[in-house]
Amino acid sequence: MSMVKFYSCGRCGDDFASPSALRYHFRAKHLGKIYCDKCGSEVSRNNLKQHEKVDHGAATAKTKHFWWNNPSRRETCFVALEICVTCRMCHRPFGTIHSREQHEKQDHHFTASKRAQMSTEFSPESIVEYRSPKQLQEFVETKLRPIPGLLRISCMAETDAVIDLIKECFPLPVTRLIKGGSYIKGIDAQDWSDIDILLFSDAFASTEDCRERLTQALDEMxxxxxxxxxxxxxxxxxxxxxxxxxQFKCYKDLHSHSFDIMPCYDALGPVPSEGLKRHLFHTLNHCRNRDHLQLYSMSLLQYQVEFVKSCTVGVKDLIRLVKHWLRTSFAKSTKENKFRRLPSSYALELISIYVWQLAGKPIFFSLLQGLRAVLKLLVRYSEICIVWYDHYGPNFQTFKKASHSQRRPFILDPANPIFNVCENSNAWDEVAHVAKQSLLKPLFNGVPAKEPWLYTNIWSDMQHQDADKPPRHNPQ
Structure with a gap:
């Protein structure tokens, strides 16, 4: 872990080795400039009106913001993009996080006290009031883990039958099928489970052909x-x-599964070569059609599933705990902040895996220590920068472009080198606040870091912007 201190520019996020270098940079690049609310670019204060007139005509603005002005459509994206720069109160889009936050403070008076009031609400099912690691372990074993035995076997048989039904109901021949979701990854809980089904068909001649025929195929199915x-x-x-x-009512109506069925053109095939994967990454990087981008990204589902599925039982229990914490610690959205979006389940899965890997991938570990590490990292969300190299290397051009992004938090999808999984949330500051409040609860009161979680000692809960940054993860 690096102990080198960097001085970060508050405008663009660039790091500098000394205060004088930071001051020189600010005078040269930012002095006398302000953010354009429409595109997020920095322009001279005197030239702002001219910039808006030339670069943001009515037609251009309409085209640029159409996708993200439609909340219902945005929520259905397989790969979320730029959601972190929309206001959580009025859904107005901005070019940068800084301009969005300034708008929320000035136009909606979204102060720190208001944020605390609108974000935190520990439910009766919350585990943060527990007082021992034993209670936490018992909760996972009795309340979170799926019940084994006949119920689990019957559940598996019924879900397999539903998948066969889906294949029969799809109007085109199914050549290949990929399964995903929490149920397939092995991180489902007793009261929640989701199953993603990706249907590939040779009837689709290309991704473009798939998009053209998709609506009719979905309606028929x-x-x-x-x-x-x-x-x-x-x-x-x-x-x-x-x-x-x-929603499918499973065995004796004791629980249900949420199914998401996605037809797609098979851009990779069952056993893709490295060259074919690189070609897909290149295509993703240069794709400017939003719909096609979603369909291309679907082809990578199997690698996302494998990354999480390969983890140990303990890590999967930790993921269940983190998701339960998210579901039982936050206040519900109201009319005032109805456009608030908390982090995705996938982002929490990757964060849980990351802290486990920092601890040296222990097979057996304390769930209390693991959960504490996750919460302490969430407090420092503005410094998170996590990258894996399972499917792409640091010298891959597409990866370089994504990794040089100054947005934080930054967690690059292990299967997709253009997708920052944190960009589907505009409420990371709320997550940090609730994480900090959770660490003050009885479950964590007076609990010190123990081996192999001692690395969390450098993660200060207060004034985290001055602390040493968590390292970029590179398993190689």
């Missing part, structure tokens, strides 16, 4: 599911632009 013999156990939801969604 949804119609057939409604008429199937299982219809009384399937609660259909509204189709998204890329998928059919429904």
């Amino acid at each position: 949804a119609g057939r599911l409604k008429k199937s013999s299982w219809a009384n156990r399937i609660l259909m939801e509204k189709n998204t632009p890329f998928s059919v969604r429904f």
